[in-house]
Amino acid sequence: xxxxxxxxxRRERGSALLLTLLLTLVGAALLGLSVDAVSLxxxxxxxxTTANLAAxxxxxxxxxxxxxxxxxxxxxxxxxxxxxxxxxxxxxxxVYLDQSGxxxxxxxxxxxxxxxxxxxxxxxxxxRARAAIAAEPAARAGV
Amino acid sequence: xxxxxxxxxLEFAMALPFALILFVGIGDFSVYFWRQTEMxxxxxxxxxxxxxxxxxYASAAGSQLETLAHSLETDVRRRTGTPDLTVQLSRHxxxxxxxxxxxxxxxxxxxxxxxxxxxxxxxxxxxxxMLTPLxxxxxxxxxxxxxxxxxR
Numbered sequence: 001x002x003x004x005x006x007x008x009x010r011r012e013r014g015s016a017l018l019l020t021l022l023l024t025l026v027g028a029a030l031l032g033l034s035v036d037a038v039s040l041x042x043x044x045x046x047x048x049t050t051a052n053l054a055a056x057x058x059x060x061x062x063x064x065x066x067x068x069x070x071x072x073x074x075x076x077x078x079x080x081x082x083x084x085x086x087x088x089x090x091x092x093x094x095v096y097l098d099q100s101g102x103x104x105x106x107x108x109x110x111x112x113x114x115x116x117x118x119x120x121x122x123x124x125x126x127x128r129a130r131a132a133i134a135a136e137p138a139a140r141a142g143v
Numbered sequence: 144x145x146x147x148x149x150x151x152x153l154e155f156a157m158a159l160p161f162a163l164i165l166f167v168g169i170g171d172f173s174v175y176f177w178r179q180t181e182m183x184x185x186x187x188x189x190x191x192x193x194x195x196x197x198x199x200y201a202s203a204a205g206s207q208l209e210t211l212a213h214s215l216e217t218d219v220r221r222r223t224g225t226p227d228l229t230v231q232l233s234r235h236x237x238x239x240x241x242x243x244x245x246x247x248x249x250x251x252x253x254x255x256x257x258x259x260x261x262x263x264x265x266x267x268x269x270x271x272x273m274l275t276p277l278x279x280x281x282x283x284x285x286x287x288x289x290x291x292x293x294x295r
Contacts, residue, residue, distance in 0.1 A: 016151045020158035024165065031169055038176045045183045049290060052187070056194065057259075057293040061243070065257065068243070075243025083248060083261065083291035 032116030040125060043112045047086070047129035051108040054080040054095065055131035058106065062133075073097055077106050086110065092124070104133040164274065171272040171282065178270050178286035185223055185266055186288035189215065189230065193262060193292065200234070201260045201294040208232055219266075231265045235291070248291070260295040264288075 057080035058073050068076075074097040078088040081095045088095045092111035097104065111124040192215060193200055203211055209232075216230040235248035238255035248261060267287040272278060 016154035017158065020154070020162070024158075024162065027162075027165060031165070034169075035172070038173075042176060042179060042183075045180060049183060049187060049190075053190070053290060053292050060293055060295065072239075072243040076239070077243075079237070079239070079243065079245040079259075080291070080293055082245075 029116070036114050036117045040112050040114070040127060043110065043127045044129060047108045047110055047127055048131070050081050050084040050086050051106045051129040051131035053084060054078075054108065055106040055133045056080075058097070058104075058133050070097055070099060081106075081108060098130070106131050106133065167274045168277070171274050171277055175270055175272075175283065175286065178268065179288075181225075182266060182268060182286045182288040185219060185225070185228065186264065186290055188222070189219060189264055189266060190290065190292055192218065193264065193294075197294045200232070200262055208234060225268060227269055229267050231263075231267075233263045234294075235261045235263060237261065259293060261291050261293050263291050 054077040058077050061068055061073060061076045065072075074095075077097055078095045081088065081093075086093045086095060086108055094107075094109040096107045096109075098107045108129045110127050112127045114121070114125050117125070200208070200211060212230055212232040215232070216228065219230065220226055220228050233250070235250060236252045237245040237248050237259045238253065239245055239257050239259060245259070252258065252260075265287060267285045270283055270286045272282045278284075
């Protein structure tokens with residue numbers, strides 16, 4: 001009886017430490033995933049504001065110069081996006097004027113930095129934001 | 144039995160500081176990310192207010208622009224319930240190139256065909272971590288948003 005008790009005590013020794021270590025690892029993994037998720041949301045939110053401001057700039061340009069070519073308008077959008085930290089062709093950023101489907105819009109893309117998701121995903125995560133060029137700038141800015 | 148209980152308590156006491164640091168750290172970074180997202184929302188509200196009277200911001204003299212920034216700040220503080228928010232505005236000019244691109248933003252107007260006027264808007268709110276050592280590890284002292292929007 002006494003021998004059994006001693007054996008059990010030996011088995012249980014260090015179990016709290018092991019359990020804590022395991023829980024800490026699980027906690028750290030969850031933390032890593034949340035950091036990545038929040039960071040992606042953050043980049044997405046910033047990209048959306050950039051797309052909104054670029055679309056507003058294109059609207060102003062269209063009002064001032066109704067005959068402006070789409071190349072000129074795309075350049076206008078890229079200039080606006082560049083001042084907001086999204087320079088087309090740099091740091092995997094792309095800013096397009098999309099006129100497909102009869103509705104013009106600005107598309108902003110950027111590869112987002114991920115940290116822990118790399119363990120599960122080898123491809124980079126591309127964040128996209130789109131803003132339509134239709135509403136008045138004042139109406140769109142709050143979207 | 145009591146020795147076993149003591150060992151478990153000791154192991155718990157050893158692990159507790161690490162667990163606490165981890166959880167308070169998670170809390171601190173969550174609060175920071177939340178503040179940054181909140182700043183982005185505030186920035187969109189600011190842009191809306193600026194677009195609504197873009198001409199005033201485009202034509203205001205230097206001191207008038209400061210007055211406009213102050214009244215914008217007061218308005219956004221009241222609307223969003225953020226009394227420690229600060230708003231800074233500065234106006235910039237650019238001349239478009241052949242394909243709509245721009246080389247640089249200038250603080251002074253250099254009249255050219257189709258000159259564009261931009262407003263740099265910076266909104267800031269102090270942020271302090273609960274875990275004091277995080278300050279030394281580069282925890283930001285403020286949550287902020289910084290955007291450039293076209294007025295004309």
